[in-house]
Amino acid sequence: xxxxxxxxxxxxxxxxxxxxxxxxxxxxxxxxxxxxxxxxxxxxxxxxxxxxxxxxxxxxxxxxxxxxxxxxxxxxxxxxxxxxxxxxxxxxxxxxxxxxxxxxxxxxxxxxxxxxxxxxxxxxxxxxxxxxxxxxxxxxxxxxxxxxxxxxxxxxxxxxxxxxxxxxxxxxxxxxxxxxxxxxxxxxxxxxxxxxxxxxxxxxxxxxxxxxxxxxxxxxxxxxxxxxxxxxxxxxxxxxxxxxxxxxxxxxxxxxxxxxxxxxxxxxxxxxxxxxxxxxxxxxxxxxxxxxxxxxxxxxxxxxxxxxxxxxxxxxx
Amino acid sequence: xxxxxxxxxxxxxxxxxxxxxxxxxxxxxxxxxxxxxxxxxxxxxxxxxxxxxxxxxxxxxxxxxxxxxxxxxxxxxxxxxxxxxxxxxxxxxxxxxxxxxxxxxxxxxxxxxxxxxxxxxxxxxxxxxxxxxxxxxxxxxxxxxxxxxxxxxxxxxxxxxxxxxxxxxxxxxxxxxxxxxxxxxxxxxxxxxxxxxxxxxxxxxxxxxxxxxxxxxxxxxxxxxxxxxxxxxxxxxxxxxxxxxxxxxxxxxx
Numbered sequence: 318x319x320x321x322x323x324x325x326x327x328x329x330x331x332x333x334x335x336x337x338x339x340x341x342x343x344x345x346x347x348x349x350x351x352x353x354x355x356x357x358x359x360x361x362x363x364x365x366x367x368x369x370x371x372x373x374x375x376x377x378x379x380x381x382x383x384x385x386x387x388x389x390x391x392x393x394x395x396x397x398x399x400x401x402x403x404x405x406x407x408x409x410x411x412x413x414x415x416x417x418x419x420x421x422x423x424x425x426x427x428x429x430x431x432x433x434x435x436x437x438x439x440x441x442x443x444x445x446x447x448x449x450x451x452x453x454x455x456x457x458x459x460x461x462x463x464x465x466x467x468x469x470x471x472x473x474x475x476x477x478x479x480x481x482x483x484x485x486x487x488x489x490x491x492x493x494x495x496x497x498x499x500x501x502x503x504x505x506x507x508x509x510x511x512x513x514x515x516x517x518x519x520x521x522x523x524x525x526x527x528x529x530x531x532x533x534x535x536x537x538x539x540x541x542x543x544x545x546x547x548x549x550x551x552x553x554x555x556x557x558x559x560x561x562x563x564x565x566x567x568x569x570x571x572x573x574x575x576x577x578x579x580x581x582x583x584x585x586x587x588x589x590x591x592x593x594x595x596x597x598x599x600x601x602x603x604x605x606x607x608x609x610x611x612x613x614x615x616x617x618x619x620x621x622x623x624x625x626x627x628x629x630x631x632x633x634x
Numbered sequence: 635x636x637x638x639x640x641x642x643x644x645x646x647x648x649x650x651x652x653x654x655x656x657x658x659x660x661x662x663x664x665x666x667x668x669x670x671x672x673x674x675x676x677x678x679x680x681x682x683x684x685x686x687x688x689x690x691x692x693x694x695x696x697x698x699x700x701x702x703x704x705x706x707x708x709x710x711x712x713x714x715x716x717x718x719x720x721x722x723x724x725x726x727x728x729x730x731x732x733x734x735x736x737x738x739x740x741x742x743x744x745x746x747x748x749x750x751x752x753x754x755x756x757x758x759x760x761x762x763x764x765x766x767x768x769x770x771x772x773x774x775x776x777x778x779x780x781x782x783x784x785x786x787x788x789x790x791x792x793x794x795x796x797x798x799x800x801x802x803x804x805x806x807x808x809x810x811x812x813x814x815x816x817x818x819x820x821x822x823x824x825x826x827x828x829x830x831x832x833x834x835x836x837x838x839x840x841x842x843x844x845x846x847x848x849x850x851x852x853x854x855x856x857x858x859x860x861x862x863x864x865x866x867x868x869x870x871x872x873x874x875x876x877x878x879x880x881x882x883x884x885x886x887x888x
Contacts, residue, residue: 345735349744356748460877467820467876468869471831475847475865479858490854578739582828586851597832600747608747615740623735 338624342617349612350394353605354387360407360603381407394609404606417595417610423499424591427514428580430507434515435572439522440565446523447530448553459527465520470579474513474586481509491588510587514579521575525568526561533561566626573622577615636874643870647691667857675857677850687863690846693837694830695871697753698822701760705822706815708761709768714799716773717780730766738763738821742829751834759829760822768814775810779803809886816879820872827868843868 361377378384397404403413442462446455465473482490488508533539534557542556543549581593588594592611599607668675674683712730715723742759749755779785780803788798804811829836830844840849843864850860 341735345732349740352744353748356745358748358750463877463880464873467824467872469824469827469831469844469872471828471844471847472865472869475851475854475861478851478854479862483855483858490851574735574737574739577737578828581739582831585832585848596743600743601833603747605747608743612740612744615737616735619735619737 334624338617338621341620341624342613345616345620346609346613347391347395349616350391350609351387353608354390358603359383360605364603394606398613403610406602406604406607408602408604413606413610417592417607417614420590420592420595420611421614423589424580424584424593426501427507427510427584427589427591428576430511431514431518431576431580434511435518435522435576436569438515438519439569440526442519442523443526443530443565444553444558447527448534448557450531450534458523462520462523462527465516466524468517470513470517470582471586473516474509474583477509477513478586494590506587506589510583510589513583513586514576517579518572518576522569522572525571526565529561529564529568530557533557536560570622570626574619577619636877639870640874640878643691643867643874644695646688647695647867647871650688650690651692653688668859674859674863677846677853677857677860683846683850683857683860683863686841686846687843687867690842690864691867691871694823694826694842694844694868697756697836698760698819698826700753701757701822701826702815702819704757705761705764705818706768706811709765710772710804710811712765713769713772714776714803716769717776730769733762734766736762738825739828742825742834746829746834751829751836752838753836756826756829756836760818760825763825764818764821768818771814772807772811775807776803779806813879813883813886816875816882820876820879823868823872823875 359378360381361374361383365373365377375384382390394404401414403417405412406416442458446452446458449455478490481488489506490509494503494506539552539557539560542552547556580591581596583589584591584593585597592614595607596611596615598604599611674687677683677686712726716727716730717723738759741762745755745759745762749758785798785802788802793801826836827844830842831848833845833848835842835845840846846864847861847868850857850862850864854861
């Protein structure tokens with residue numbers, strides 16, 4: 318009985334959590350929609366540019382359906398979202414939904430590979446330098462991370478291309494997809510983009526997690542385990558890491574918004590046909606529907622990560 | 635040592651435009667490697683990369699500095715408002731928390747979409763992106779000062795809050811706030827450079843370091859320096875700046 322009740326409570330909490338996530342995402346989306354409408358530039362004025370007469374503007378706005386009240390358009394967009402129809406692009410009338418779905422799949426693969434790299438480099442570096450705070454290794458790793466954090470991803474990407482592609486000829490400089498194939502048919506195109514994201518991201522992660530590991534390493538129970546003569550690896554796995562896990566997971570979730578920016582830039586650097594490239598294209602071509610769709614995914618992921626961070630925090634207390 | 639590198643890179647960026655008079659004229663064929671076409675070769679349009687490198691840094695740094703200044707001013711003011719417990723301050727606090735959730739890259743995309751990619755847009759992007767951090771930092775640093783005896787004395791002496799903030803609180807926060815401004819400057823440079831690289835340069839044209847990196851990528855096999863030189867120049871500013879700011883930050887928060 319009590320087990321059933323606990324399961325029910327967990328399910329309710331989970332449902333509430335999901336509901337909160339959806340509500341926050343939706344609220345942020347509505348705000349972005351309204352801000353976009355409030356700003357002076359829209360698809361019509363950007364397309365006509367210098368030679369925009371009021372008549373031509375009005376005509377193009379009517380053609381794009383931008384002349385209707387903003388709340389009507391918002392309602393229409395939300396209805397479309399609920400039924401899975403994200404509309405068409407203005408320029409080529411291509412359906413946005415499938416376009417975004419394909420790009421999202423590719424970006425998800427890239428992000429997954431980059432996340433593995435970040436986890437290994439960032440957590441590994443944090444543990445190596447945190448368990449012996451102040452040691453020469455700690456100082457080297459910490460300054461490397463510090464230098465990596467503030468280097469823009471496209472600088473790392475450029476250096477990586479020159480070294481691994483131009484000089485050594487190991488990897489392609491441009492992420493060309495095989496005709497009709499997916500990213501996984503040519504996995505070598507993932508290496509340099511993922512590496513560029515991982516170098517910058519793992520620096521940030523290491524900076525966030527290192528103090529947590531260092532604090533845990535200096536705590537009384539870890540000290541006691543060490544003095545009891547347990548092997549260092551056993552102390553690390555059984556006594557040190559469990560305490561560091563929750564705050565470190567929270568720190569990892571805080572990384573997500575940085576990674577989104579980095580992915581956009583890196584995709585552009587390698588002409589990787591993912592969500593970031595699509596987002597840049599949406600802004601360059603002034604496609605509001607495309608921007609809303611890509612932005613919606615970005616917001617949904619960010620809010621998800623932040624709420625996850627909140628969750629691990631409440632679990633700890 | 636880091637200071638020398640930083641001063642050297644920034645000095646180069648500001649002195650460079652004075653002698654880079656021929657940075658926009660084509661001197662040779664496109665993407666010639668170093669040696670055949672000047673010190674660092676030529677870019678895709680046959681322009682001298684060394685000259686363009688000298689000309690392309692100042693604008694980027696100035697926009698980042700301007701954006702930092704505006705963002706700090708707004709952020710500090712909001713941070714001081716947040717020290718109050720009035721309902722208005724709580725409302726401001728809620729908005730600040732909301733902004734924290736939006737990735738700065740998305741803020742940039744939305745604002746460039748609606749406003750175009752000029753210098754004012756970049757300043758606004760930077761302000762929106764960093765105000766939450768500056769405001770929270772200012773609030774945290776100001777609260778202990780506000781509880782001090784001399785603030786109480788000034789209040790009893792009949793000074794209003796604005797006067798107390800300017801005369802008694804801010805001078806005490808100068809160190810931490812300067813260090814924070816350093817962090818924000820690196821963030822601003824990062825954002826401005828990312829914007830230029832994505833094709834939304836706030837300066838227009840193609841003559842800043844970030845846009846040069848992007849433009850040179852297509853010819854990177856022929857003359858890698860067309861991209862590599864401006865990329866390294868950006869790193870030569872951000873890396874030493876970050877290391878110095880980190881040291882300063884540690885000193886003031888101790």
